[in-house]
Amino acid sequence: MNAGQRIELALSNALDTPEAAATPPLLNRAMHHAVFPGGARVRPRLTLATAFACGKPESDLALAAGAAIELLHCASLVHDDMPCFDNADTRRGRASVHKLFGEPLALLAGDGLIVLAFDIIARAAARPGQGQKGAAVLSIVAQAVGSIHGIVAGQAWECEPAVDVAHYHRAKTGALFAGATAAGAAAVGAEPGRWRGLGSKLGEAYQVADDLADALGDAAEIGKPCQQDVANGRPNAVRELGVEGAVARLKGLTEEAIAAIPDCQGRDELEAIIRGQAKRLVPAQIAAQEFRVA
């Protein structure tokens, strides 16, 4: 089974336990709609790639951490799409959760996914010998989505009268990428702090790519509304740097990410994975014209 298949299976196993048949049916459907079919699953791939690079390709705790991070990412999209934030009708080319199931179930689906995320890490941590590593992974993941430096903080900076843009992006996007690499390391007993730089740089690259997609993409291709940053008065790299500047920044960040990979057994494979993922980040129309990532 490759990494993508392991991630999909872990997500299915998380949502479709025999016990989960007792979930209120509409809530159950709303939670599935939020998670399946997914996007590129880039964060859990990064968690597994980190564990792999540390020499532990089969860690159940790393897989649980990756799946949890993806569930938290999906939860944040559901809540972000709601009318009181972006009021987005579409996501991944389909109706957003609140559009299909209504606001109450969207709010609850997000809450339910947050809780489920922590539960699946706790279950993996309950296995013999995994308790201490599990506790470390849990804290890393909690802080990556939390109210101080995590996703919740990032979203909340949008509600403040004055925002530091770099700080905003670090919290809203960067923190979960940095958490994805750090959690992958902690899950296999490696030092998580050494792995944050790689995740942070990839998070920044991903944010620039998202800004490019928002500014240039068409909604049908990227599966969600475009031009939302301008519409919602949010910072966007294309507005600040222009298209060429943003593309150059994306390229530079990819190289910085690769330079930030710590010494480890699987450095070369990890570099290849990152270059492969980076190619996917460039909007198709630009990639076709002028831009090649390595």
Add this chain to the structure above:
Amino acid sequence: MNAGQRIELALSNALDTPEAAATPPLLNRAMHHAVFPGGARVRPRLTLATAFACGKPESDLALAAGAAIELLHCASLVHDDMPCFDNADTRRGRASVHKLFGEPLALLAGDGLIVLAFDIIARAAARPGQGQKGAAVLSIVAQAVGSIHGIVAGQAWECEPAVDVAHYHRAKTGALFAGATAAGAAAVGAEPGRWRGLGSKLGEAYQVADDLADALGDAAEIGKPCQQDVANGRPNAVRELGVEGAVARLKGLTEEAIAAIPDCQGRDELEAIIRGQAKRLVPAQIAAQEFRVA
């Protein structure tokens, strides 16, 4: 320090770490508004009382579990009060979070409190020798608030066309009470399953008391809008049993709870605590007229 003081200190410590100074200021205020000043803190008291009854009055993990449960309870109130659910303008005698800070920050404050709750359990679990017990506590707490049998499920049953009332109450209120006792036991290495019955019965009693307060109370006294169950078409014990019937049921459930206390070192003290708490559950006007709990 008594139990109430320990709980308030644990909640303050959870929200006011030195790191938390970096929280977006409005979000920080919204989260504090949701937690302080609190209600009776009945769930964390139950967690500590259970750990105490098991012979471990000083467990940091039990204290973390209790504080986490209280944060999750507060988060659920913030989300329940939002316009898409109860649209309640007041809570604990003050403006509700969304009324004071707006819907986006109310949504985020709830999310942030959910994440913080799991983080404080993870931090306590990271201490030497606490990893396995911490993982067990985390799963118990996650399931008590989750989408299958927990608070999220309970709230979601309100969105279904057909609802089993007992099932609804068990999820919406009973699960967190059962989780409070089970987590207190698991935190100190006792068998959590034996302690669920006590928590469930107290949760049922608390629900009946809440129904009485909703039907009879005045908003100024209970600090939130009354007659909400009728207004929102929700089941209510007073509608089903009448006032006298509901009061008798509350009394009966308190006795059933006491009968459900497992054999343990501190049985007598726990019984006294429960009888003391039960007195607080009866709306003042009824207690003055006719009803005495033991």
